[in-house]
Every structure is written in C-alpha cells, then in structure tokens.
Amino acid sequence: MATLPATAETLIARFGPTLNFPRPEGIPGRDTPDAVVKTHCCFCGMQCGIKLVVKNNRVVGFEPWEEFPFNGGRLCPKGVQRYLQNDHPDRLMHPLERAPGRGFAPVGWDPAMERVVSEIRRIQSAHGRDAFAMLSGVSLTNEKSYLVGKFARVALRTRNLDYNGRLCMVSAGAGNKKAFGLDRASNNFSDLARAEVVMVCGANVSETFPTLTHWIWQARDNGGRLIVVDPRLTPIARTADLHLPVRPGRDSALYGAILHQLIKHDWLDHDFIANHTTDFDQACEAVADYDLAWAERVTGIPQAKVLQAAEMWGPARTSFLLHARGIEHQSKGVENVLSCINLVLATGRIGRPYCGYATITGQGNGQGGREHGHKCDQLPGNRDIENLEHRRYISQVWGIGEGDLPGKGLTAYELMEAIHRGEIRGLLSICFNPLVSLPNSAMIREALDKLEFYVAIDFFLNETARHADIVLAGSLHEEEDGTVTTAEGRVTRIRKAINPPGDARTDTSILLELADRLGAGRHFRYQTSEDIFNELRVASRGGTADYFGITYQKIEENMGVFWPCPEEGHPGTPRLWEDRKFKTPDGRAHFHGVAYREPEEVTSDEYPVILTTGRVVSQYLSGSQTRRIGKLVRQYPEPLLEIHPALASRLGIRERELVRVTTRRGAAEFPAQLVETIREDTVFVPYHWPGKKSVNQLTSGHLDPISKIPEFKVCACRLEPTGQTAPSPEESRAWASP
Numbered sequence: 001m002a003t004l005p006a007t008a009e010t011l012i013a014r015f016g017p018t019l020n021f022p023r024p025e026g027i028p029g030r031d032t033p034d035a036v037v038k039t040h041c042c043f044c045g046m047q048c049g050i051k052l053v054v055k056n057n058r059v060v061g062f063e064p065w066e067e068f069p070f071n072g073g074r075l076c077p078k079g080v081q082r083y084l085q086n087d088h089p090d091r092l093m094h095p096l097e098r099a100p101g102r103g104f105a106p107v108g109w110d111p112a113m114e115r116v117v118s119e120i121r122r123i124q125s126a127h128g129r130d131a132f133a134m135l136s137g138v139s140l141t142n143e144k145s146y147l148v149g150k151f152a153r154v155a156l157r158t159r160n161l162d163y164n165g166r167l168c169m170v171s172a173g174a175g176n177k178k179a180f181g182l183d184r185a186s187n188n189f190s191d192l193a194r195a196e197v198v199m200v201c202g203a204n205v206s207e208t209f210p211t212l213t214h215w216i217w218q219a220r221d222n223g224g225r226l227i228v229v230d231p232r233l234t235p236i237a238r239t240a241d242l243h244l245p246v247r248p249g250r251d252s253a254l255y256g257a258i259l260h261q262l263i264k265h266d267w268l269d270h271d272f273i274a275n276h277t278t279d280f281d282q283a284c285e286a287v288a289d290y291d292l293a294w295a296e297r298v299t300g301i302p303q304a305k306v307l308q309a310a311e312m313w314g315p316a317r318t319s320f321l322l323h324a325r326g327i328e329h330q331s332k333g334v335e336n337v338l339s340c341i342n343l344v345l346a347t348g349r350i351g352r353p354y355c356g357y358a359t360i361t362g363q364g365n366g367q368g369g370r371e372h373g374h375k376c377d378q379l380p381g382n383r384d385i386e387n388l389e390h391r392r393y394i395s396q397v398w399g400i401g402e403g404d405l406p407g408k409g410l411t412a413y414e415l416m417e418a419i420h421r422g423e424i425r426g427l428l429s430i431c432f433n434p435l436v437s438l439p440n441s442a443m444i445r446e447a448l449d450k451l452e453f454y455v456a457i458d459f460f461l462n463e464t465a466r467h468a469d470i471v472l473a474g475s476l477h478e479e480e481d482g483t484v485t486t487a488e489g490r491v492t493r494i495r496k497a498i499n500p501p502g503d504a505r506t507d508t509s510i511l512l513e514l515a516d517r518l519g520a521g522r523h524f525r526y527q528t529s530e531d532i533f534n535e536l537r538v539a540s541r542g543g544t545a546d547y548f549g550i551t552y553q554k555i556e557e558n559m560g561v562f563w564p565c566p567e568e569g570h571p572g573t574p575r576l577w578e579d580r581k582f583k584t585p586d587g588r589a590h591f592h593g594v595a596y597r598e599p600e601e602v603t604s605d606e607y608p609v610i611l612t613t614g615r616v617v618s619q620y621l622s623g624s625q626t627r628r629i630g631k632l633v634r635q636y637p638e639p640l641l642e643i644h645p646a647l648a649s650r651l652g653i654r655e656r657e658l659v660r661v662t663t664r665r666g667a668a669e670f671p672a673q674l675v676e677t678i679r680e681d682t683v684f685v686p687y688h689w690p691g692k693k694s695v696n697q698l699t700s701g702h703l704d705p706i707s708k709i710p711e712f713k714v715c716a717c718r719l720e721p722t723g724q725t726a727p728s729p730e731e732s733r734a735w736a737s738p
Contacts, residue, residue, distance in 0.1 A: 032055070033053045033054055033055050033060070033061075034054050034055050034056065035053075035054040035497070036051050036052070036053055036054070036063060037051065037052045037054060037478075037495050037496075037497040038050075038051050038065055038068075038495060039051075039052055039478060039493070039494055039495045039497065040484060040492055040493075040494060041075070041078070041079040041082060041364075042082055042139065042364055042476070042477035042478070042625070043078050043079065043082065043364055043620045043625075043626075044078075044208065044209055044361070044362060044363065044364065044620070045209075045360065045361025045362055045363060045364065045365075045366045045367060045486060045487035046070065046071065046209055046211050046212055046486060046487060047070075047364065047365075047484050047486040047487075047492060048068070048070065048071035048074070048075055048076075048079055048211050049065035049067075049068025049070065049071055049073075049492075049559075050062055050063075050064070050065055050075060050079060050082075051063040051064070051065045052083060052478060052497045054497050054498060057498045057499055057501075058086060058087065058498065059083040059086045059478060059497060059498060060083070061083065062075075062080070062082075062083055067559070068559055069190070069559060069560075070188075070189065070211070070486065070488065070490070071211045071214075072214075074211045074214060075211065076210035076211060076617065077210075077617060077618050077631075077632060077635065078617075078618065078619075078620055078626060078632065079211075081629050081631055081632055082625075082629075084629045084630070084631070085476075085625050085628050085629055086476065086478075086498075088460075088628045090460050090461065090628060091459060091460065091501060091502075091504075092458065092459055092460065092461060092471065092473035092474075092504060093473060093501060093502030093503055093504055094106050094107075094108075094109075094473055094502060094503040094504070095107050095108070095109055095112035095470065095471065095472050095473055095503075096461070096470070096471040096473075097111075097112060097115070097469070097470055097471075098468065098469050098470070104461075104471065107470075109503070109505070112470050112472060113472075113513060113514065113517060114517075115469075115470060116428075116455045116470055116472075116514065117514065117517045117518055119426060119452075119453040119455075119469075120132055120156065120426060120428075120453075120518065121518075122453075123425045123426040123452060123453060124156075124157075124158075124426075126425075127425050129156070129157045129158050129159075129406070130158050130159050130160050130406075130409070130424070131423070131424055131425045131426065132156060132158055132160075132424070132425070132426040132427070132428070133158060133160035133161065133409075133410075133415055133418075133419075133424045133426070133427050133428075134148070134151075134152045134156060134158065134160070134161045134427070134428045134429070134430075135161075135162060135163065135164070135412060135415065135427065135428075135429040135430075135432045135434065136148045136161070136162075136163045136164070136374045136429070136430045136431055136432060137163060137164045137165075137363070137369075137430065137431030137432040138163055138164060138165040138168065138169075138363045138364065138365050138366045138368075138369030138370065138431075139363055139364040139365060139369075139431050139477070139621075140365060140369060140430070140431050140507070141365060141368075141480065141482030141483055141484055141494055141529070142365065142368040142369070142371075142372055142482065142483045142484060142485060142491070142533065142536060142547075143482045143483065143508070143529045143532040143533050143536065144480075144482065144507055144508060144511075145163075145365065145368065145369045145371075145372050145373065145374050146372040146373055146374075146380055146532060146535075146536045146539070147508060147511055147512075147524075147532055148161070148163075148373075148374040148430065148511070149161065149372060149373025149374040149375075149378075149379070149380065150373065150398060150523070150524075151511050151514070151515055151524075152374070153373075153398075153405055153406050154398055154400060154515070154520050154523050154524075155514065155515040155518045155520040155523075155524070156428075156518070157404070157406060158406060158409070159376070159406035159407050159408065159409035160376070160409040160410055160415055160418075160424060161374060161375075161376055161409055162374075162375060162376040162409065162410065162411050162412040162415055163369065163370075163374045163375060163412065163432070164363070164412065164431070164432045164434075164437060164621075165363065165366055165369055165370045165375070166375075166411050166412040166413070166707075166708060166709060167329075167412065167437055167438070167709065167710065167712075168325065168328075168361070168362045168363050168366050169328070169359065169361060169362065169363075169366045169367070169370050170328075170333075170370070170375075170704075170707040170708065170709050171327075171328040171329075171330075171333030171334045171336070171337055171704055171706075171707040171709045172323070172328055172333075172337050172359035173359075173370055173707070174334045174337070174706050174707045175333075175334050175337030175338045175341060176337070176341075176359070177382075177544075178334070178338060178590060178592065179338060179341045179345070179589055179590050179591075179592065180341075180576075180577070180582050180583060180584065180589055180590075181544065181582050181583030181584035181585075182382075182544045182545075182564075182576070182582075182583040183370070183371075183382060183544070183545070184367065184489040184545070184563070184576065185356070185357070185358030185359060185367075185487060185488055185489055186350055186351070186356045186357045186358060186575065186576045186577060187320070187355075187356030187357075187358060187488075187574070187575050187576070188488045188489075188490065188562065188574040188575065189212060189215045189358070189487075189488055190215065191320065191353065191354050191355070191356050191575065192215040192216060192218065192219050192320050192354075192356070193215060193218035193219055193222060193354070194219070194222060194224075194318060194353070194354035195219050195224050195318050195319050195320040195354050195355070195356070196223070196224050196225065196316040196317055196318045196319060196354075197224065197225050197226075197227065197312050197313055197316040197318075197319040197320075198216055198219050198224055198225070198226050198227070198319070198320050198321075198322070199226075199227040199228075199229070199309075199313060199319070199320075199321045199322070199343075200216070200226070200227070200228045200229070200230075200236060200240075200322050200323075201229045201251070201255075201321065201322065201323035201324075201326065201327050201340055202229060202230060202251065202323055202324055202325065202326015202327035202328070202336075202713075203230075203236075203322055203323060203324035203325070203326060203360050204230065204232070204234040204235075204236065204324075204326075204614060204615065205234075205236045205322075205324075205360070206234060206235035206236040206617075207234065207235060207615065207616060207617040208324070208362070208614075208615045208617070209324075209360055209487075210617065212360065213236065216236070219320075220239075225241040225242075225312055226239065226240040226241050226242075227240060227241065227242045227243075227244065227309055227312060227313070228240040228242070228243050228244070229244045229246055229251070229254065229326075229327075230243070230244075230245065230246070230326060231245055231246055231247065231248050231612060231678065231679045231682050231684075232245075232642070232677055232678045232679075232682075232684060233245070233676075233677035233678070234677070238677075241312070242305065242308055242309060242312065244299075244301050244305055244306070244309060245300070245301065245679050246299050246300065246301060247298075247299055247300035247301075247610070247679065247681065247682070248599075248610050248612045248682055248713055248714045249330060249332070249598070249599030249602075249610070249711075249713070249714035250298050250299045250300070250596075250599075251326075251327045251330070251332075251336045251339070252332060252335050252336050252339040252594050252596050253290070253294075253295060253298040253299050253596040254295065254299045254301065254306065255336070255339035255340055255342065255343055255594075256286065256287040256290045256339055256594060256596055257287070257290040257291070257292065257294070257295030257299070257306050258306065258309055258310045258313065258343060259283065259287050259290075259339070259342055259343055259346060260287045260288070260290040260291065260295075261292075261306070261307060261310035261311075261314070262310055262313070262314050262343070262346050262347065263284055263287070263346075265310070265314060267310070267313075267314025267315055267346075267347065268346055268347065268348075269346070269347050269348025269349070271348070272345075272348030273345070273346065273348065275580075276348075276580050276582075276588055276589060277345055277588050277589045277590065277591055278586065278588050278589075278590050278591065279590055279591040279592065279593070280345075280346070280591045282591060282592065282593035283342050283346075283591040283592060283593050283594070285593055286593035286594055286595045287594075290596070292306055292307060298596065300679065300681070313343065313347070314347065316347075316349070318349060318352070318353075318354040318355050319344075319347065319349045319355060320354070320355065320356045320357070320358070321340055321343065321344055321356075321357050321358075322357075322358050322359075322360055323336075323337065323340055323359060323360070324359065324360040324362065325362060325614070325712075325713070326614070326713060327340065328359075328707075328709060329613075329709060329710065329711065329712040329713040330599060330704065330709075330711050330713050330714055331599055331600040331702045331703060331704050331705075331711040331714075332597065332599065332704065333704045333707055333709050334704055334706045334707050335594050335597075337359075338592040338594050339592075339594040340357075341357065341592075342591055342592065342594065344357045345589055345591055346591075350577055350589075351575070351576065351577030351578045351579075351580060352578070353575070356575075358487070358488075359487070360487055361486070361487035363621065364477070364484060365484040365485060366487070367485040367486060367487055367489060368483070368484055368485030368491070369485075370382075371485070371540070371545035372536055372539070372540065372545070373539075376408055376409040376410060376411055376415075377408045377409075379391070379394045379539075380394060380397075380536060380539035380540050380543065381539060381540035381541065381542065381543020381544065381545050381546060381547075382540075382543050382544045382545040383543050383544075385405075385407060385408050386407060386408055388402075390543075391405055393542070394539060397535070397538055397539045398523060398539075399522075399523055400523070411703075411708035412434065412438065412708075413438055413439070413701055413703060413708065413710055414703075414708065416434060416438060416443070416444055416447045417443075417447070417701075419447040419448070419450060419451060420443060420446060420447040420450060422450065424451075425451065425452040425453070426451060426452055426453045426454070427451055427453075427454045427455070428454075428455050428456075428457070429454075429455075429456050429457070429458075429464065429465075430456070430457040430458070430474065430507060430511075431457075431458070431507075432464070433462040433463060433464045433465075433621075433622035433624055434464055435448065435462075435463045435464040435467070435690065436462075436463050436464070436622035436623070436624075436687075436688075436689070436690045436694060436696065437621065437622045437687075437696070438696065438710070439665075439696050439699035439700055439701050439710045439711075439712060440665050440696070440697075440699065440700065440701045441694055441696045441697050442665065442666055442697060443701070445467075448464065448467040449467065451467075453469050454467060454468045454469055454470075455468060455469065455470040455471070455472065456468040456470075456471050456472070457471075457472045457474045457507060457510055457511075458471065458472075458473075458474055458624075459473065459474050459475060459476050459500075459504065460624050460625070460628065462622065462624040463622070463624075463690040463691070472505075472510050473500075473502075473503065473504035473505065474500075474504065474505065474506070474507045474510060475500045475504065475505065475506040475507050475508075476500070477494065478494075478496065478497040478498060479496060479497075479498055479499060479500045479506060480494070480496055480506045480507065480508060480529060481493075481494065481495060481496045481528070481529040481530070482494045482529045482533070483533060483552075483555065485563070486560070488562070488574075489562050489563055489573075489574075490560040490561070490562050490574075491547065491550050491555060491560060491561050491562070491563060491565075492555060492559070492560040493552065493555045493556060493560075508526075508529065508532070511524075512524050512526065530552050533552065534551075537549075537550065537551075541566070542566075544564070544583050545563060545564070546563060546564040546565065546566045547563050547564075547565060548565070548566055548567065548568075549561075549565035549566050549567045549568045549569070549570040549572075550563065550565045550572070551568065554568070558572075562574045577589075599702075599711065599714040600700070600702035600711055600714075601664075601700055601702060601711070601714060601715050601716050602716060603681075603716045604716060606718065607662075607663065607664070607716035607717055607718050608716075608718060609647070609681060609682070609683055609716070609717050609718065609719055610679075610681055610682045610683070610714060610715075610716065610717070611661065611663065611682075611683055611684075611685065611695075611698060611699075611714075611715050611716070611717040612682055612683070612684050612712075612713050612714065613684065613685055613686065613687045613695050613696075613699060613712050613713065614684065614686060614687070614713075615686060615687070615688070616636045616686045616688070617635070617636070618632040618633075618635035618636045619632065619636060619686065619688035620688070621688065622688065622690070623688035623689060623690075626688070627688065627689070636686075638671065638689070638693060639670055639685050639686050639687075639688070639689050639693050639695060640670060640671055640672070640673040640685070640686075641659050641661065641670040641671065641672050641673060641683055641684075641685055641719075642673050642675050642677075642678050642683060642684040642685070643659070643672055643673070643674060643675070643678070643683045643719070644674070644675065644676060644678050644679065644680045644682075645674045645675075645676060646680050647680050647681070647683075647719075648672060648674050651719055651720075651721060652721050653672050653674075653719065653721045654672065654721070654725075655672060655673070655674050656671050656672060656673075656725055656726050656728065657671070657672050657721055657722065657723070657724065657725055657726070658670070658671055658672075658721075658722045658724045658725070658726050659671075659672050659719050659720065659721055659722065660719070660720040660721075660722055661683070661685070661698060661717050661718075661719055662698075662717060662718050662719075662720070663698040663699075663700070663715050663716065663717045664700070664715075664716075665697065665698055665699070665700065666697050666698060667697075667698075668692060668693075668694070668695065668697050668698060669692075669722060670685055670693075670695075671726035672721075683717070683719065687699075687712070696712075698715065698717065699711075699712050699715055700715045
C-alpha cells in the first residue's frame, strides 16, 4: 500500500482508523510526486496557503499547508478542487485567429503578434492613441498588475486602461483613502479572535470567504458577539447574535441611525475624537434626525434591533468591523463605506490590539492589484496619476518624460460605453470577462461587436474572448512566479509549479514581446518576475502602498510581509495606526457627514420588487474557471431565484417554477427557490453564469459618482410565473456533469 501523506497519518492518529480519508491509490503520481510546491489559492482575496502536488508537469493534487498563518491548512470547496481545471479540454494551447464565417482557427505566434501590433498602430494612427484601450484583472500577480500599468502607459501610450477591480474594491478604496489616507485593512485577521463585537456588513462570509469564518468563530469561542447586516439570512447570519435584514440600498441609513444612537447615549471615545480625528461635527449633523422610527421606515429593520446593534457596538472594549460587496456594489458605495468608518472612529477602536476595520477583498489579488497601477487613475504605490509630483517620480522610474505619461482614463463600464459610442476602436484584455461581469450585458455585447479589433489574452476562451479577432494563449496562476497581496495586506509568494502546456505562453512573456514589437522594448528588459518586483519596489517607494522593504527572500523567510514596509530592515506592519499617525495631510482620521439618499433605481408600481445579486460557495466571479470543474458545477449547477414564500404566494409562484424577471434593461428566466432566509420585498440571483442564465442582463449601469462602481446590488424588477417547471435539481446536476 502506498504511504499516506503525513497530514493523513496525523488525522488518523487523532481520530482513529475509521476516518474516511481519501487514499492516494489510483491517482497517477499522487503518491510519488516530482514536487510539492508551496503557493496560494488562485481564487478569493484570502489567498489561502496550499501545497500543489506536481507530476510530469501536471498538478495532480494538493496538500494542506498547515503552517501558513492565515488558513492553517483550511480550504474551501473551490480551493480544494482548484487544480482540477489544469487538464480541462478547453485549455488554450496556441493562439487563435477569427476566420470569417468559420469561427476560430489556430495561428502561429509570429503572425498573431504581428497582426496585433499592426492593428494597434493602424487604429492609433487613424484615431489617436486613446482610441485603443486595455482592460485587465486583479487575479493577476502584483508583478503582472504592475507590468500591465506600465505596458498600457509606456508601450500602448493610452490613457484608457482599467481593470475588473472596478467591480470589486474601488468604493472601499476611495472611502479608506478619504478617511485614513491609505487603502488597506487596518489589522491582520487574527485580531478578530479577541474582539468583543464583530460586525459583518454586506458580506456572505461563510460562502464567499469560508476560511475567514474560522477567525470569527475564534471570537465567538472567546465570548465575542456577532452582528450581521444582510438582506438575506446567510449561513454566517444564522449564527449571529443579531441579524439586521436591511432593505437593499439603505445601508448608509442604518449606519447613520446607529451613529445617532451612539451620540445620544454617549457611547463615544471623546479623547480619540478630539485628538486624532476631524469633522465629527459634520458626521453628527448629518445624522441628527435619524431616530429609530425613521430608521425602521427607511431600512425595514425594527426599531428594537437598530437600538440593540448600537447597544452592542457602543460600550464594547474591543471590536472589529468587516464589510464587502454588499455595501460597495451600489451607486452610494463610497458613502456606505464612510458611514461604517464613522462607527469605528466614533468609538476609537482602531490601531489597538483586537480593534480593527477591514474590507474583505473579493478577488485573488484585489488588494495588491489596486495598488500598483492598472487602474485608470492610479500609478504604482497607490499614487494619483493626476498628481504632478507622483507623475514625475514614476516617469523617472520608467525612464520617460513626464509629458509622455498619459493622464486619467475611463473606468471599466465607461470604457465599454465609449466603445459603444464609437470613440474607442480597439481593445486588449487580459484576465477579464466583461460580458459576464459587467452590468447591462446587452450593451456590452453590442459594444464588443462594434470594435474594429479586439485581442484577448487568456487560458480559456471565455464568453468575451469569443468576440475577439485574436486570442493569445496565456498562463494559469501556477505557471508563473510572482507575489500577491492578501486581504490582510500580507504580501505572499506565488511559486511556479508547472510550465504552460503546448504552445501556450506566460502572460508576462506575451506582454514583454508586444512591448518590444511596439518599439518600447528598452523599457521592459526583465529576465524574471523578481526583476519586475524589484522595479515595483522602487516605484512604490514613498507611496502610501510602500513595498520597498519587501524582497522575495524576506517573504520566503516570514511566510509573507505586511506593507507598508519602507526599508529592508523594517518588519512590516500587521496592524496599522498604532502610532495614531494617519496618512491624511493633517495626520488625522476624517469623519464624513453622510446624508442618506435613495439608490439610483427605486421600486415602482411597474417594478415593485428589489433584485440583488451575489456569489455562491462553489463559484467564483464570471465562472470561467469554476464552471469548468465538474464537482463545483454539480454543487450549484444553475442560477436560482431566491424568493420568500410569502412573496411567492402573492404572485402564484411555485418551487422550481421558471420565473420571468424583468427590469428596465430586459428579461430573463430563473427557477424559483422558495426560502425564508430573504426579505419579502427582495429576490436574489447569483451572477456567475453567461448568456440566458446571466443576471447581468438585468442589472443597471448606474455608477457611484466617486468610485464608478456599478450598482449590482440594487435594481427594481417585476416577477411573472411562466407556468413551466424547471428540471429537478438532480436533473440539473446530471446535465452539468462533465
């Protein structure tokens, strides 16, 4: 019998021989691997440590990396099965070229690259440099994120660059910078363990960030209490001491009403407010009339529960507030974030052990990816592209004139609107699937079809890439070295485990060759990912996201380093603000007066129900990867319409009946799932599916005026039963089997 891995022996010793642990027999190479590579999961912002088992240039399994401090070997269903995508038949092995009337046909790298470069030059010569745009994603490493930003500005010389973090973290980032002058979680997540109160706002932690749940349970085990704000009774909410089922789009009203109660009962840290903050008077004035009766009327939450939340939060000695897309995917996302921060500042519970505030990063490198330059308004180190001093510094690092550095461009959704208007004629995308991810997908599809030329870099032919003229076969997460930054602000190492298969190439090598062919090769003389990282370190130096003191060796020796880390002798900063010196111009944290306003789209007689969207445990973002892993598909094979039985009864909707959901953008049909875990005025559909199953056919393009994030979480709809019954869950799972 083959030898069991050490972790299995440990479990059997602890729990006995009856433990049903999977045996390695029958898995080729699993018991005699060529290598076991310590790296990180390719999915959410937790970036859990994992060990990949490699045989014959294939990832054939995984082992838990029990020593990694965040997850201690724990993994969610996606992390456990991430490696199963490696040998999928859809994997792109060589470049593809669209052949008129015949779909895609293989093409050699040289003619593919030559066509890409010639089309870029043609479009920019005829219509200007900004007529060619670039979109990228924050599942890329820090090195590739930095490279994309530099490539767009130095090789393409376009201002029109943005990224899919525009759909994720930008409202949080803007709010953090306004309040603290720096955009990062204030603490590592181990500080949750001793928090007396944990408030989770708009984050379905148990399904979308399951390994983070461990630290919340640590707080509960130590006597801490849990408040969850969500229109749905999510798994984490079912275990909460207090669940606040807020009406979607009314979040800032709730947090303003809680602040009103903190002020009324004097649950305030007056010393902290006086000595370390500004504009508390403006925050007070904004919520002066937000009494309990008003709060119940606007938020739909009973007065007693709003008061209970204030009673739990206000007098606590330690606390930790977490939020995610639920409050950020709104046309008021920045205001919602600032209203949460006001609660933290009012009680002075930040910059101390077990007192924290954090945005839960949704994408794999959502933190690092928004720090180093592939946002339309940003330069490396989280610098401002419109700040003259910042522009001069980065221009010097890149060896170009400041006047040659393009200015601020359009955000992701605005960029697609510009394509639709004919103002942008060409597009290069990498690691982004906007046809599934962006709202109002009918408009996105029309925009893609209007492009004169579109080139996509990816490892699967995702739904957007099917509209491309050239598809360049790129690399998976485990096929390149690099770093990522976790939701805690910990910079960690991604270690190359295998080479790209067939004739596929690494993303980095593709971008470097394009830069060279565009005549900018002298600015891109990198031999390794570490070379790129070392330039990133210099480019970030002195910025608010300062990585200068972080090296590959230092990351290896410490299993990650928290930024800011300004010098090589600096240990990193797991907990911010202990010195009470904030990164704002005056060194103080800033309150903001957040006056409640309605979401951009409210219900009416024609559209009387609120539609909200989100994720499920087995799927990730647009599903390009997870929808190709059979076990994950079978776990949740199709999008379902969650609807309360009372609302379903009023509308005559039955379990598994197909329901036509109509908004101002269009209509789509989803099987009904009757649940008592959602508000009666709200329905929920997950967004991981394309085509007719895409809920983003229905969502709106209303944007936050500051962050330009779309309002995925709130739109008005009407529901109509079709009288047709969808296939049973068992039939759907059988259909979804690979």
